[in-house]
Amino acid sequence: MSGDNGIAAGAAPGAATATAGDGRSMLQVSGLHKRYGKLEVLRGIDLSVDRGGVVVVMGPSGSGKSTMLRCLTFLEKPDAGRVRVGDVTIDVDDHDADINGRIRQVRRNVGMVFQHFNLFPHKTAVQNVMEGPLVVRRMPEAQARELAVGLLAKVGLADRADHYPSQLSGGQQQRVAIARALAMEPQVMLYDEPTSALDPELVGEVLAVMKRLAKDGMTMVVVTHEIGFAQDVADRVIFMDGGVIVEEGEASQLFSAAREERTRRFLGLIKREPGGG
Amino acid sequence: MSLMVSSFSYLAEASLMTVFLSVVSIAFGLVLGLLAAVVRVAKVPVADPIARVYISVMRGTPLLVQIFIVYFGLPQVGLVFGPITSAIIALSLNVGAYLSESFRAALESVDRGQMDAALSLSMTYWQAMRRIIVPQSFRTALPTIGNSYISLLKDTSLVSVITVQELLRAASVVIARTYRPLTLYVEAAAIYWVLSSAFSLLQQRVERMASKHVRR
Numbered sequence: 001m002s003g004d005n006g007i008a009a010g011a012a013p014g015a016a017t018a019t020a021g022d023g024r025s026m027l028q029v030s031g032l033h034k035r036y037g038k039l040e041v042l043r044g045i046d047l048s049v050d051r052g053g054v055v056v057v058m059g060p061s062g063s064g065k066s067t068m069l070r071c072l073t074f075l076e077k078p079d080a081g082r083v084r085v086g087d088v089t090i091d092v093d094d095h096d097a098d099i100n101g102r103i104r105q106v107r108r109n110v111g112m113v114f115q116h117f118n119l120f121p122h123k124t125a126v127q128n129v130m131e132g133p134l135v136v137r138r139m140p141e142a143q144a145r146e147l148a149v150g151l152l153a154k155v156g157l158a159d160r161a162d163h164y165p166s167q168l169s170g171g172q173q174q175r176v177a178i179a180r181a182l183a184m185e186p187q188v189m190l191y192d193e194p195t196s197a198l199d200p201e202l203v204g205e206v207l208a209v210m211k212r213l214a215k216d217g218m219t220m221v222v223v224t225h226e227i228g229f230a231q232d233v234a235d236r237v238i239f240m241d242g243g244v245i246v247e248e249g250e251a252s253q254l255f256s257a258a259r260e261e262r263t264r265r266f267l268g269l270i271k272r273e274p275g276g277g
Numbered sequence: 278m279s280l281m282v283s284s285f286s287y288l289a290e291a292s293l294m295t296v297f298l299s300v301v302s303i304a305f306g307l308v309l310g311l312l313a314a315v316v317r318v319a320k321v322p323v324a325d326p327i328a329r330v331y332i333s334v335m336r337g338t339p340l341l342v343q344i345f346i347v348y349f350g351l352p353q354v355g356l357v358f359g360p361i362t363s364a365i366i367a368l369s370l371n372v373g374a375y376l377s378e379s380f381r382a383a384l385e386s387v388d389r390g391q392m393d394a395a396l397s398l399s400m401t402y403w404q405a406m407r408r409i410i411v412p413q414s415f416r417t418a419l420p421t422i423g424n425s426y427i428s429l430l431k432d433t434s435l436v437s438v439i440t441v442q443e444l445l446r447a448a449s450v451v452i453a454r455t456y457r458p459l460t461l462y463v464e465a466a467a468i469y470w471v472l473s474s475a476f477s478l479l480q481q482r483v484e485r486m487a488s489k490h491v492r493r
């Protein structure tokens with residue numbers, strides 16, 4: 001693990017954490033609530049991720065993991081709560097004229113990777129990666145292409161630049177999706193079960209790319225049940241159930257000696273799954 | 278048989294008008310239909326209810342009545358259009374309403390994750406629509422657009438009643454001189470059929486090209 005970007009817990013004040021908000025965390029969420037009709041899906045989520053920190057989120061189906069990630073970038077509008085990414089803060093109760101501008105700024109600074117990739121099927125791999133830089137960052141075409149080709153190389157797909165998503169394997173598609181998110185040069189990457197739609201033999205190549213990003217210092221929140229990935233990369237593992245964070249801790253502590261019965265029961269289940277590591 | 282041969286060039290020339298009317302009207306209709314569909318899917322205030330009424334009225338009334346209203350009715354309020362312009366206005370408005378329903382279904386069939394991905398790149402809703410959602414909906418809508426065009430091609434025959442010199446009108450003119458309705462109506466029908474068959478072939482090729490990279 002690279003030394004300069006673990007959790008800065010207890011770091012001396014004044015230590016070299018210059019840019020991102022004077023040593024504050026990179027991502028901070030407080031009091032996040034979301035309900036669909038009568039169903040309370042998020043019931044007060046508080047979360048803070050340091051610059052370069054990697055947080056893995058686990059929890060049973062329906063516990064609100066996807067909803068939490070979607071609320072972070074306002075793809076789903078939370079009912080209450082506050083989200084800060086870098087220097088941009090959005091409170092659900094803000095009603096100023098620029099709230100939409102701030103939402104777009106947060107989205108620009110947060111890369112999102114989806115379970116089902118969500119690549120644009122009418123565009124080639126390189127066009128998928130260029131789309132954000134071209135449309136949102138208003139980069140000249142040649143420069144956007146250069147950036148995209150470089151990122152495809154970084155995820156090991158330099159030779160697939162002109163393939164359409166339908167011509168790529170699931171693992172390749174997910175790597176293009178990661179490159180597409182990176183093209184916005186995000187401060188934080190969010191992953192929603194990035195490998196759970198993949199055939200087992202393709203999981204490794206995607207996790208390898210994510211691990212490399214983590215080692216390079218990317219701040220990440222990863223919803224996944226890949227225990228091996230959590231053990232290797234996560235600074236912290238969070239266990240969610242029923243719309244709240246039940247327990248959190250270092251991977252080794254949580255996997256060997258969880259405090260909560262619910263956590264132990266859930267981990268017992270996923271450890272028994274074939275390939276769950 | 279000799280009448281068929283001698284009248285052919287006359288009918289063929291008139292069928293150019295049929296093609297012209299259908300091509301211009303489908304072009305306007307596509308723009309109108311896409312606009313109405315996007316306005317409805319995006320639930321744009323004011324424009325959405327207007328689009329809804331427009332679609333309902335055009336689909337719920339006979340095309341012939343619409344043609345009469347434009348050509349005979351509007352002059353009463355000072356809007357006077359020639360027969361060809363009236364024909365294009367009525368046909369475009371009519372086909373636009375049908376196309377908007379095809380587009381709307383196609384827009385709504387685009388996977389929700391596409392909008393999520395586009396918004397996550399920090400695109401605005403309208404950038405996402407224009408660059409991601411609408412282009413994909415075109416592929417889905419292509420077969421129904423083709424069907425609408427074939428209907429429109431045949432519907433142009435209705436504007437013969439407001440004296441536009443198109444295929445059916447030309448056949449009627451020859452019949453008035455020769456009293457040979459069977460020959461001429463069959464000849465006109467044959468030309469309509471050739472035109473729509475030729476278009477169908479073209480449509481198949483375009484659809485095959487468009488769906489090349491989409492595996493769903």
Ligand SMILES: Nc1ncnc2c1ncn2[C@@H]1O[C@H](COP(=O)(O)OP(=O)(O)OP(=O)(O)O)[C@@H](O)[C@H]1O
Pocket residue numbers: 036039041059060061062063064065066067068
């Ligand atoms: N758009 C929606 N409308 C209504 N209910 C929803 C909506 N999205 C999610 N839910 C519900 O909210 C709850 C939490 O869903 P969410 O997708 O966040 O769970 P999850 O932890 O990601 O589960 P999974 O592991 O299955 O992905 C579920 O009960 C789900 O049915």
Ligand SMILES: [Mg+2]
Pocket residue numbers: 065066067192193
């Ligand atoms: Mg989920």
